Amino acid sequence: MSVDLSPVMLSIFLPLFGAIVAFMLPRAAGAIGLATLALTTGAVIALARDVLINGAAILPLGGWGAPLGIDLRADGLSVAMLGLSCAVGLLVSLSALSSLRGPEDARQRQYFWPLWLLLLTGMNGVYLSTDIFNLYVMIEVIALAAVGLTVLSGTTAAVRAGLEYMYASILGALLFLMGVGFIYLQLGRLDFAGLAEAEPTGALIAAIALMFVGLALKTALFPLHFWLPAAHANASAPASALLSGLVVKAALYIVLRLAQHMPFPSETFLTLVGVMGAGAVIWGSIQALRAERLKLLVAWSTVAQIGLIFVAFARAGEQGLSESWKAAALLILAHGVAKAAMFLAAGRIKDEIGHDVIRDLDRAPIRPTLAQFTFALAAISLIGLPPSLGFIGKWALMEGAMAAGYWHWVGVTMAGTLLSVAYFSRVFAGFLRFDRVRAPVGEHQGWALADAAPLTLAMMAIALGLMAAPLLGFLEIGYALGEAK
Numbered sequence: 001m002s003v004d005l006s007p008v009m010l011s012i013f014l015p016l017f018g019a020i021v022a023f024m025l026p027r028a029a030g031a032i033g034l035a036t037l038a039l040t041t042g043a044v045i046a047l048a049r050d051v052l053i054n055g056a057a058i059l060p061l062g063g064w065g066a067p068l069g070i071d072l073r074a075d076g077l078s079v080a081m082l083g084l085s086c087a088v089g090l091l092v093s094l095s096a097l098s099s100l101r102g103p104e105d106a107r108q109r110q111y112f113w114p115l116w117l118l119l120l121t122g123m124n125g126v127y128l129s130t131d132i133f134n135l136y137v138m139i140e141v142i143a144l145a146a147v148g149l150t151v152l153s154g155t156t157a158a159v160r161a162g163l164e165y166m167y168a169s170i171l172g173a174l175l176f177l178m179g180v181g182f183i184y185l186q187l188g189r190l191d192f193a194g195l196a197e198a199e200p201t202g203a204l205i206a207a208i209a210l211m212f213v214g215l216a217l218k219t220a221l222f223p224l225h226f227w228l229p230a231a232h233a234n235a236s237a238p239a240s241a242l243l244s245g246l247v248v249k250a251a252l253y254i255v256l257r258l259a260q261h262m263p264f265p266s267e268t269f270l271t272l273v274g275v276m277g278a279g280a281v282i283w284g285s286i287q288a289l290r291a292e293r294l295k296l297l298v299a300w301s302t303v304a305q306i307g308l309i310f311v312a313f314a315r316a317g318e319q320g321l322s323e324s325w326k327a328a329a330l331l332i333l334a335h336g337v338a339k340a341a342m343f344l345a346a347g348r349i350k351d352e353i354g355h356d357v358i359r360d361l362d363r364a365p366i367r368p369t370l371a372q373f374t375f376a377l378a379a380i381s382l383i384g385l386p387p388s389l390g391f392i393g394k395w396a397l398m399e400g401a402m403a404a405g406y407w408h409w410v411g412v413t414m415a416g417t418l419l420s421v422a423y424f425s426r427v428f429a430g431f432l433r434f435d436r437v438r439a440p441v442g443e444h445q446g447w448a449l450a451d452a453a454p455l456t457l458a459m460m461a462i463a464l465g466l467m468a469a470p471l472l473g474f475l476e477i478g479y480a481l482g483e484a485k
Helices: 006-024 026-054 076-099 103-128 132-150 156-187 192-196 202-219 228-234 237-261 267-290 294-313 318-353 358-363 369-383 389-404 407-432 449-466 468-475 479-484
Strands: 057-060 071-074
Touching: 006 026, 006 057, 006 071, 006 103, 026 057, 026 071, 026 076, 026 103, 071 076, 071 103, 076 103, 076 237, 076 318, 076 449, 076 468, 103 132, 103 237, 132 156, 132 202, 132 237, 156 192, 156 202, 156 228, 192 237, 202 237, 202 267, 228 237, 228 294, 237 294, 237 318, 267 294, 267 407, 294 318, 294 358, 294 389, 294 407, 318 369, 318 389, 318 449, 318 468, 358 407, 369 389, 369 407, 369 449, 389 407, 389 449, 389 468, 449 468
Parallel strands: none
Antiparallel strands: 057 071
């Protein structure tokens, strides 16, 4: 089948070249970054059109395909993740232009754009790779850029959080690489097609376990979540939006792909994955209820929502994995859009009021109404209320669990939903109360470009729920490779 595959290469190399040029020309970094994102988005749109018309597209690098070489493969799921990165990244970039414009932000402006474009390079490489060693290389590129974004504000708390993030990322990468080595010793190949044909052996089971623990560290799955709350809460608002909305999705995507192409060791292993996810839902929610700062609450909610995605993997046991990945993919997309919107909105609230202490939100005479509305709109999807994409993802999770008789996962999902209502209500109460204000309630201080981006993202989280059926159909394009196992 003749398909124009040039967008596959452009999706990876455009942001890489953009990162290099932005680093070399720091004064023009913002313009270079936006131009690069626009071109990359155009390449992804062209790739999505090709996949929709012609099906999955495969590009052997250098003319050498797997198993000797590396194939880049674009199917419905990978293109959807590329679209998530470009859509969220473009809007976060527009917000960064407004929020990082002061003279005190000169250092952040200089390094934000090359780090962000390098991050996009790694994520797009993950979504198009079909070789697990290539995945290792790309997640290391992501980690390098993500740690840089975490410490970019230069505060003591941010640097400390960045160091914790770096240590966790290095350990996770080493575990993943050890798993890759075991697989190569066992199979002599590292491509997805070879993995799909493999029979479970002791070495393969050990490799899967090592890779899963490494990825669990990178996704901050309970109880390996220690680095995430501080890293996401202390970074700047644009960096937090990228870290929570996009970065953890790359590791989740790898888990999802491995679930499609590698045999899970046993039903017990999959149940353990679900238990760890349930622990994340409960513990993350409890900590969100206790959080004193708005961004910290949002960061802890990320721990809980990542746990729910892992519950989606386990929702129907080993026999249901061929369908469970769809529920997980919907939740990944829903969380990526809504959480980026929420972090940007939280940053706007902090900028307007001057702090993000939750108990004092209702004392401020300034009411950043558009940012508050955006925060509430994003919460609708994260809680899982209709008609948002978050609701569709949770419904798919519970529907599959009920059909398989796994009612305990339904209970975990409902408990997580009620807890999310509880901790987000702490913030909504501050938005709606005026009786504790000791001064005349002021006007909104003006809407900036930074308000438009999070609002657009929050509206996308709702709109995608209305388009869930065609979105799910698109995700299924090219899934035949996963059915080979």
